[in-house]
Amino acid sequence: MIQKTSCCPICSSNDVEVVCELKNYPLTELFVPSCGNARDRTQHPLIESDQTLKYCSDCSHAFLENVISPDYLYSKDNYNTVTTNSSGSLISIKNFARFINQQNHEVSYTIDIGGNDSNLLRLINCEVGCVIDPNASSNDKRYSAINNFFEAINPEKFNGAPVNIVSSHTLEHIQSPHTFFNFLSSIKTIEHVFLQFPCLELMHESSRYDLIHHQHLHYYTLNSIQTLAKQYGFIINAYEYDHDHYGTLRVHIAKEKVLLKQSIHEKLSSKLDINDLINDYKLFNKSCSNNSSMLTKLPSLYCYGASLMLPIIYYYYPSLSSLSKGIYDMDESKSSVRYANVQTPILHDDGKVDFNNMSICITAVATKSAHRKILTNLAKRQPIYIFNPFGAL
Structure with a gap:
């Protein structure tokens, strides 16, 4: 049920270091009936697991060492984040839609990878599209729901008319980011890609290491997402940071031939220092320990x-x-x-x-x-x- 990641999943560097170790770290989003047996593990056999956050100084990417099977994490019993039911998700989606609409891209067939409803497609005024996710649903006849992981879908089925991709808070869940970008690159008519995900810069800035959890395998920086995108011929056209939900980084990436303005990929943020990350986590943990006495x-x-x-x-x-x-x-x-x-x-x-x-x-x-x-x-x-x-x- 658990696999280990040793080298950097972005640049394959073996020069990675431990930021923090989290012993018996709890899984989240696991609920049982209040009247049930507190010791019954039939529904949720795994409720905690050791975890380690590692950092690659070569491309400024942080990632979890231990990867719990997505079949377990995202089963219908174990995953409860639905956009329309979560105030945090709604705020994030609205901010993401605003960012997408500001890019003045042409509306075309749009694929939402990882969305669990069609709310984002509606907010960006998409005329036709689909949502790809094992728990996908759509209450709008303009958008179809494909109930599967994107890895199980042949991307060539979307070749034809121009295609845009949107993906909100999904890339951090995917064990191999290269699998995701291989999928994008296999769509020959792809034009614009809009992504948002939690970022390491804002987690570090706010010292909010409680935002680490088992579902979020990756903690991207502007540098690491650019490093990944460039390997597949994409460059960043626009980006923004958002402090509202998890400390989010949004990017608009595209092949150079379809960019609407000059790329900003040269204006990357400075790399984070591993010692700063280690010391910042120690201070965070010490602060929690000190505050515990107050409780x-x-x-x-x-x-x-x-x-x-x-x-x-x-x-x-x-x-x-x-x-x-x-x-x-x-x-x-x-x-x-x-x-x-x-x-x-x-x-x-x-x-x-x-x-x-x-x-x-x-x-x-x-x-x-x-x-x-x-x-x-x-x-x-x-x-x-x-x-x-x-x-x-």
Whole structure:
């Protein structure tokens, strides 16, 4: 179920170093019925696994050493990110659509690789296209849903009319980025490619190493995505950083012959230093350890936000397992489930719960704008204390 990656998956360099080791690191997005046996592993036999983040100084790319089988990670029981159900995903998709529309590309047949619904295609005013993903769906007759991994599809079926590619927060999940770019290169009529993914630059800038998780195998930089694209005849036409959701990098790449303006590929960011990354993670981990003592002093502690990434917060703040009396969330359906690797019950917040005599630890923190909204709303309800587990907000 687990494979190891030893050399850099972008440039094949063996000169890679360890940034951090994460022992018994929890898997995320695993839920079971709240009434079930807490020790039953039938549905989720793997709930944690050792993990290591490595960094290649040659092309400035970070990646996970241990790769858990995608058949397990993305089975319908284990993967719960649906764009229309996630406020963070919705913000990310809207920002991505704005970036795509700003490039003034001609609208043509568009393939969304890794989308689980047709929301992005609709937002970029695509007249016809498809969504490729094992969990793909479409409620718009203009867009077909191909329920499979892109690796199982013959790209030649799309040769003919001009084709654009969009892919949102997918490239970081793919074990071999070269497989993805081989697929793109096999479409002879491809014109424009728009990608967005979490980036190492912003993770480092904000010291948010809690954003590392098993599904995200890669942590790209502007330099590493350019290194990869150039191997297949693509160059970067435009890019932008977005702090809202996971610390995102967006790029518009294309073959040089179809570029709409001069490429900016010479204006690459400076490379990150491995020692800076190592020391920054150590400071992050030390900060969590120091803040953990504060939690023990907070009276009547509850968490707020039954987010998909919550088990990672419990990893860095293990005392939450014994201190937190419950996890409040506005989504009533979540109160009928619990996390497979966190025993704290999920409680429904109907907006009328009195927080005046509670302390609250915010546990939905991956999307900055959503995090700020939760903080603002909680402040109005005047809990005794509000605890923010990670750094800059």
